[in-house]
Amino acid sequence: MIQIAQSCVGCGKCVSTCPFGALSLVNRKAVASAACTMCGACVSVCPMKALSLPTTGAAKKDLSAYKGVWAFIEISDDGHTQKVRPVGFELLSKGRELADQLGEELCAVVIGDNVKNYYAELSQYGTDKIYAVNAPEYHNYNTLAYANAMITLIKKYNPSVVLFPSTYIGRDLSPRISSELFVGLTADCTGLSIKEGNLIQTRPAFGGNIMADIKCPDYRPQMATVRPNVFKKVVTTAGRMAQIVESNIAIPVEAGKVRIIQTQMDPVNANQKLDEAEVVISGGRGMKDKEGFELLENFAQTLGGAVGASRAAVDMGFKPKEKQVGQSGVTVASKLYVACGISGAVQHVVGMEHSDVIIGINKDANAPIFNVCKYGIVGDAKQVLSKALEQLKK
C-alpha cells in the first residue's frame, strides 16, 4: 500500500487523483484502502511530499554503460515483396530527437534476408549506425529466432533505449525480450521524451481519460512500443550512409518448434487499409445498430474512404478489433476523419488526432470529441449521415 507520512495536511489532492478510488480523508489525513494497487499516480501531486511508494531493496545498478537509442526495424511482406514497414522510419525520426537530448547515437536494428537493400533508406533519418543480422533463415519472422538475435545484440552493445513498433510482430517480440532482460516495457506510447536522463513514456492509462508518464529509472535498456502513424517521419540526412555493423547470429534450435504452414494475405484494397487511408469514417455507440454501420460503409464508399470504429462499437460487435481506432487499436493520420456517434474518450482521440481535418457528429453538444474537431455537428449521427448520403448520391 502507498505510504502516507505524518506531514500530510489533508488537502485531498491525492484523493481525486487516485484512479482506483483507494484514497480518502479520515480526520483530515489521507488514508489508503485495500484497493490501492501501488501505481504511484498520487505521489507527484502531493504538495507536502507526504506520499511515497515503499522503497525496494533493488540494488542501484551502474547504468552509465548503457548508451544509444535503438529502433527495431520491421520488414513487411505482402507475399511477393519485402520492404521496410514505414513505422520504422517514424521510430527513427523520434529516436533522433531522443538521441540528441541524450547526446547518444541513433541506431537502426534490422534482421532479415537481403537487409543490405534497406541500408540507404534507413540511413536518411539521422541514423548513425545500422546493426544488421542477415541470413536466409531470417526471411520469415520467428519469435525465438528474432528474440535471440535482439537479446544477443542488446547484451553486446548495451543501448539505453530500444523502440519497437506496436504491430503484431513488435508486440510479440518486445515482451519476450523485456522478460528475459528484466527491464521495463511500456506499450503503445503516444509520446516519448527525455527527463533527467530517463525516457519518459506517455500513454493514456487506467483505461480512462487520463494520461500517464511512465519511466524505468533503475533499469536499462528502457523499452517502449509505438503504434504506426503516431510520430512523423522526418528525413534529416538524405544521401548520408550510416555506419554498418553486421553480425552473424545463429538461429537457436528451439526456433524450429514453431513452423509456418501457410500464409494467407487479405485481398489488397488500398481504401480498406485503415492506417493508410486518406479518408476515414468511424462509428461509435451512437450509430446504434448494424444498420447504422451499413450506412457508415455506404458513406465511406461514396467518399472513397475506409471505415473505422470506436472501442465501444468493437465491444458491441459491430466491427472487428482490427478496425478499432485508438490507442489499443489502429492509429490513423488521414486527410479527413469523420467521427460519427463517438463520444471521444482519450483512448480514441490519441488514435486520430493527427488527422488533418476532423469532423465530429454527436448529439451531445458537450461530448469531448468536439474538443478535437475542426467542425462539430450536434445531431443524431445516423440521421445526419443518411440524409447527407442521399444528397451525395444525387
Next chain:
Amino acid sequence: MNIIVCIKQVPDSTQVKVDPKTGTLIRAGVPSILNPYDHFALEKALDIKAKTGAKVTVLSMGPNQAIAVLRLALALGADEGILLSDRAFAGSDTWATSYALATAIRKIGQYDLILCGQMAIDGDTAQTGPGIARHLNIPQVTFCEHVDASGNQVMVKKLIDGGKQILQADMPVLVTMTMPVDYTPKYPSFMAAHKAQDKQTHTWTAADIGADLHKLGLEGSPTRVDRIFPPPARQKGEMFTGSAAELANKLVEILKKESVVK
C-alpha cells in the same frame, strides 16, 4: 493432455462511465467480468477438452474476489481453479505478473498447452502472455483466432499484418487468443453452476509457489508512474446545430469546402 488457462477479472469496460467534472473514471458500482479474451481462450480450451479429454486448469492472480472468475470457469467446464492472492503481488507490472504466473505454472507442474487472452481490456498491454512463455522457456504464438491440439502438436491460425498465418507448434507451447467479431461469451446454466460447486479452488500465496520476493510486486516491476495528468486542453472548432436535414446540408458543404467531394 494438460491445459492451463490464465484468466483475469476486469471491470466491465462497456459500463465504465466518466465523471463529467474531473474526467476520471467512475469505478464504483461497475461490475467485474471475466476478461473477454480470456473467456474465449477458456472456451477454446474446453473445445479441446471435449475432443481429447484434456484436463483444464484455470489460473488467476488478484484479490480474493477474483475467485468469482475461477468459479465461472469451473461452471463452464474447467476442472480445477487456482488463485494467486497475496499482498506481496500488489504493485506488480507485467514483468512481475508474468513471473508470478509462470512460477505458479511450474508448481502445477504438468502442462502441455497454456492459453491466455491476447490482453486484458483494463490494461491493453498484451505483454503478460509472452512474458509467461519466456519465464517458462517455452515457445509462444500470439494473436491467434483459432487453436487446436492433438498428439503433441498444436495448430493455430494467427493474425499477421495484412492477413493470417497457419502455424504448427510443438508442445509445451503458450498461445494467446484474440476473439472473433460478434463474439458472445457463453455462460453456464444454473444447473452447471450448481454442480460445479463441488469442484476445487485453491488460493496460493507467494510463499506457496516459492516465488523470489525480489521479482514480485513493486520490487519486481521495472516501470514506475512518474505522474498522471489530464489530456491537454484544445481549441474547440466551429459548431453547428439544427435539424437533421440542415445538418446534413452543412456536412455536404464542409466536405465540398475541404475538397473531399466535388
